[in-house]
Amino acid sequence: MFHKSHPQWYPARQSIRLDPKGKSLKDEDVLQHLPVGTTATFYFRDLGAQISWVTVFLTEYTGPLVIYLLFYFRVPFIYAPKYDFTTSKHWVVHLACMCHSFHYVKRLLETLFVHRFSHGTMPLRNIFKNCTYYWGFAAWMAYYINHPLYTPPTYGEQQIRLALIIFLFCQIGNFSIHIALRNLRPPGSKTRKIPYPTKNPFTWIFLLVSCPNYTYELGSWLGFTLMTQCLPVAFFTLVGFMQMTVWAKGKHRSYLKEFRDYPPLRSPILPFIL
Amino acid sequence: MSAAAQGTSKAAHGDVGPKKKKGPGALATAYLVIYNVVMTAGWLVIAVGLVRAYLARGSYHGLYYSIEKPLKFFQTGALLEILHCAVGIVPSSVVLTGFQVMSRVFLTWAVTHSIREVQSEDSVLLFVTAWTVTEIIRYSFYTFSLLNHLPYLIKWARYTFFIVLYPMGVSGELLTIYAALPYVQKTGLYSVTLPNKYNFSFDYYSFLILVMISYIPLFPQLYFHMIRQRKKVLGHTEDYSKVE
Numbered sequence: 001m002f003h004k005s006h007p008q009w010y011p012a013r014q015s016i017r018l019d020p021k022g023k024s025l026k027d028e029d030v031l032q033h034l035p036v037g038t039t040a041t042f043y044f045r046d047l048g049a050q051i052s053w054v055t056v057f058l059t060e061y062t063g064p065l066v067i068y069l070l071f072y073f074r075v076p077f078i079y080a081p082k083y084d085f086t087t088s089k090h091w092v093v094h095l096a097c098m099c100h101s102f103h104y105v106k107r108l109l110e111t112l113f114v115h116r117f118s119h120g121t122m123p124l125r126n127i128f129k130n131c132t133y134y135w136g137f138a139a140w141m142a143y144y145i146n147h148p149l150y151t152p153p154t155y156g157e158q159q160i161r162l163a164l165i166i167f168l169f170c171q172i173g174n175f176s177i178h179i180a181l182r183n184l185r186p187p188g189s190k191t192r193k194i195p196y197p198t199k200n201p202f203t204w205i206f207l208l209v210s211c212p213n214y215t216y217e218l219g220s221w222l223g224f225t226l227m228t229q230c231l232p233v234a235f236f237t238l239v240g241f242m243q244m245t246v247w248a249k250g251k252h253r254s255y256l257k258e259f260r261d262y263p264p265l266r267s268p269i270l271p272f273i274l
Numbered sequence: 275m276s277a278a279a280q281g282t283s284k285a286a287h288g289d290v291g292p293k294k295k296k297g298p299g300a301l302a303t304a305y306l307v308i309y310n311v312v313m314t315a316g317w318l319v320i321a322v323g324l325v326r327a328y329l330a331r332g333s334y335h336g337l338y339y340s341i342e343k344p345l346k347f348f349q350t351g352a353l354l355e356i357l358h359c360a361v362g363i364v365p366s367s368v369v370l371t372g373f374q375v376m377s378r379v380f381l382t383w384a385v386t387h388s389i390r391e392v393q394s395e396d397s398v399l400l401f402v403t404a405w406t407v408t409e410i411i412r413y414s415f416y417t418f419s420l421l422n423h424l425p426y427l428i429k430w431a432r433y434t435f436f437i438v439l440y441p442m443g444v445s446g447e448l449l450t451i452y453a454a455l456p457y458v459q460k461t462g463l464y465s466v467t468l469p470n471k472y473n474f475s476f477d478y479y480s481f482l483i484l485v486m487i488s489y490i491p492l493f494p495q496l497y498f499h500m501i502r503q504r505k506k507v508l509g510h511t512e513d514y515s516k517v518e
Contacts, residue, residue, distance in 0.1 A: 144468075144473045144475075145473065147473070150469070151469050151471055151473055154471060229472065229473060231472040231474035232473075232474060
């Protein structure tokens with residue numbers, strides 16, 4: 001309705017509140033149930049240009065998938081010309097490519113078929129920020145892993161095998177958590193419930209952690225770091241961990257605020273530690 | 275460079291109740307006064323050292339050596355200011371302060387100290403002088419502010435001298451980094467090449483060039499921020515409450 005009189009402010013960018021300093025009203029709020037009298041005053045705030053979460057996720061995840069492959073196939077102008085379109089002689093490099101690609105394909109499929117988003121949109125400027133982060137780091141890591149002068153891990157096959165086990169375990173774990181979270185929420189709804197362990201052993205970590213999806217994500221990248229023994233990958237893991245910790249702490253605090261009976265044993269991201 | 279922050283306090287996030295930071299407590303204030311007095315004194319020592327060395331030698335050349343140690347000591351000591359913000363006794367942004375202090379420490383250690391050939395350049399004197407005058411004014415400004423007796427002269431100086439000192443310092447810094455480039459390239463200083471065990475490389479020469487380029491967007495922003503602050507602080511003759 002507001003959109004009709006002000007066409008440039010489509011619903012996703014409207015923030016309507018009853019009090020200028022209060023919280024925004026939700027999409028589901030009904031006028032009859034709001035604490036107003038015979039006349040109501042609403043305050044409008046422009047949230048800025050918006051873009052859907054799905055669009056952002058698809059863009060930010062497709063980038064690393066494609067960019068890594070450019071380096072893997074040694075497309076011209078990256079390395080010295082004599083290496084154009086050659087392949088690495090180290091089998092771990094091929095394995096790393098498979099793992100990295102699998103990781104991002106999984107993320108894309110989850111975005112399309114698994115996740116149920118609370119908010120439809122986010123501010124437009126986020127896509128530039130997020131893509132710079134994902135695409136930039138992907139290029140930086142891929143450059144070294146696929147470099148003609150790449151050095152395989154010090155402890156060879158043992159190290160790579162252990163790393164692969166950790167990586168796969170955490171990928172399955174991460175997926176299990178995403179499914180469990182999806183099942184908390186009926187299709188099309190935005191309800192929030194406390195997540196609990198299910199029959200799937202990978203979800204038993206909910207006993208100790210509020211955001212095990214982040215825990216498993218950290219584990220996956222630690223596995224990938226071990227597999228490639230590449231310092232830029234370690235940096236990426238560290239930065240990602242820092243950001244996920246911030247998110248986990250926020251989510252944990254929201255859970256505590258919203259649910260009186262929230263299990264006290266849980267930590268945000270690392271059991272007992274963080 | 276001076277840090278001017280307004281309302282960057284942690285209370286802005288609204289997830290906690292009415293917890294307003296009323297500024298540092300008595301003990302913190304006493305500590306900060308001592309800190310700022312010591313820093314003022316330190317930079318005065320550097321200023322005096324420069325003047326005496328100039329009078330003794332009769333030339334501007336090579337004055338860096340006469341104040342090398344106190345410069346390193348007091349400039350590095352400024353790292354404490356990051357801690358002050360982190361702990362909350364100073365209401366500035368940790369990130370902004372961290373960035374400013376680290377850039378100074380970088381120039382002092384990673385450029386001037388590390389590359390001997392650059393130490394006799396005149397550009398070094400240019401930024402050292404700019405830093406010295408700026409810091410003497412800045413630290414005395416903080417000292418007086420904490421004691422709630424800020425002479426207008428100091429406030430005026432803090433928000434006026436930067437107009438000349440800031441470009442002067444930036445020029446000195448850029449010229450010094452530029453002078454360092456050939457030596458870094460020749461010796462491969464702080465650089466790591468492939469192949470190596472951790473599959474990492476770093477080219478300090480390219481890094482320095484990137485640092486120089488970063489001045490282009492950063493310097494105008496910081497400069498015009500100070501100009502805006504100046505209009506606000508000095509624009510009226512009424513006394514404003516302590517502005518950082």
